[in-house]
Amino acid sequence: MEDFHAPASFDLQGADLRALRRARGLTLAALAQRVDRSVGWLSQVERDRSNASPDDLAALADVLDVSTSSLLAVSGSTEEAGKIVRPHTRRPIGNRTAGLTEALLSPDLTDDFEVIHSRFAPGARLDHAVSRPTQEIGYVVAGRFDLWIDGTLFQLSPGDSFRLRGDLFRWANPYPETCEIIWVISPPVY
Template sequence: MRHENPNTSQSLGADLRTLRKARGMTLQALADALGKSVGWLSQVERDKSEPSVSDLRAIGAALDVPISMLFGQSPAPVEEQGYVVRKGARRPIGSRVAGLVEELLSPDLTDDFEMVHSVFEPHSEVKETVIRPTQEVGYVISGKLDLWIGGRYFTIHPGDSFRIRGEPHRWMNPHDEPCVAIWVIAPPVY
């Protein structure tokens, strides 16, 4: 009988499989990186085995995601699981290092895309150019965001949207108020 851990998502295995595949890793490659067997990893991905916290740290490092991404959201009523994510139950993702606070709006990572709520703090920026094998669409709800996409510069205002197709990009919020945006990213990268 499997012991249920209230701190892990019921979709942890599916999320891990999606993240692994989005990075082009085989079961064998990830198992090797973790120093584990393919059988163990397969059981984790099928939610037949529960990884320890140290295993989750190693998985997060191997997949380049914060460990918080591997913990489930707050418990939801059974009828809402996999369908609804309440405001207080969003999973934090990414890193606050550059002044960016992100939360997963999607119930899990099992779709062909993920939806993210992003808050770009005032006077923050990512200094390094980012290139991901994704298609991304963003919509600014409030504040302003300066974007460089494929060598072009844009200031995005509330109500504006933008698209990034695997192009080099970076962002900056040199303004005095936070910028709040919604991003849809395919395939999921967090």
Template sequence: MRHEQPVKTLGADLRALRKARGMKLQDLADTLGRSVGWVSQVERDMSEPSINDLRDMARALDVSVSSLFRVNAAPDEEGLIVRAGARRPIGSRAAGLVEELLSPDLSDDFEVVHSSFAVGAVLEQFVERPTQEVGYIVRGKLDVTIADKTFTLSKGDSFRVKGQPFRWANPYSETCEAVWVIAPPVY
């Protein structure tokens, strides 16, 4: 017996992002200068936002506009499969860091992200967020500072950050690639 999975939508992603940021419908509506009803309709896919609305929502939710667009998947893959050429860009916008969503959408209790750290890329300031994160180094090396301890990680190594301040740097001669699992989603 085959169970059909509900197709995840722009509205579901927007709702997940809003909730991940601890925003209420009213908070987002106030920021956008829109009604709570309109925001609710967008989140339930009953109303389609304009490109200007999407820009405003992306700014309010601190994500790139491109992260809100999806590449169409084959009908039987929607919500289940993410092809390598169909990953959605997301991320912190830190120089030298490219992040792509490996999860089909943002509506789960976690997200999986592919990160590429360019040679010389550095996150200067500590980041601290109410998440649990596990990273796995796929290629290269990366220095990760968690609280007051710095670790050099190589291919095959993994780490966990549990609501602690962290930062990273790639002072090495090769791009570092990592896969991160983050709960709850932050993008």
């Protein structure tokens, strides 16, 4: 598979901000209060009628528990916007786990699901089990992967797929090669 590329320029995606706010169960008023801005300003940002400063963007990302890159779209062809995602226009998704690199394959976060391309470097691991209020399907494209679902270890190889429905899970790549997985997640969480 191709390498993830650092995009040249970004624009705040108001519709994605709205989708993430709703997915977190926050009203406009609640999010505006948490970032110390007015409801009117936030409404304007969500409708792409106003811009967020870098500080506002960081505050929004912090409250929504996502990376700032999750709120940004890469500038590209107007006719392809919302339909086509080229390798150089993929949004990198920041994360807090060493050895994990992710990019959004979906054009945006406005659908009922998102598609993510994840790369797990050799030795990468999530040591503590997590659970998300989502339904997820993963497909192993390359490499091998250890996945614990509700405490049971599953060793996965290329062509294997799995499902998570709010289960406690953790993962590790103890193997010498990078593992690549395509995820479909509903509702969008990034």
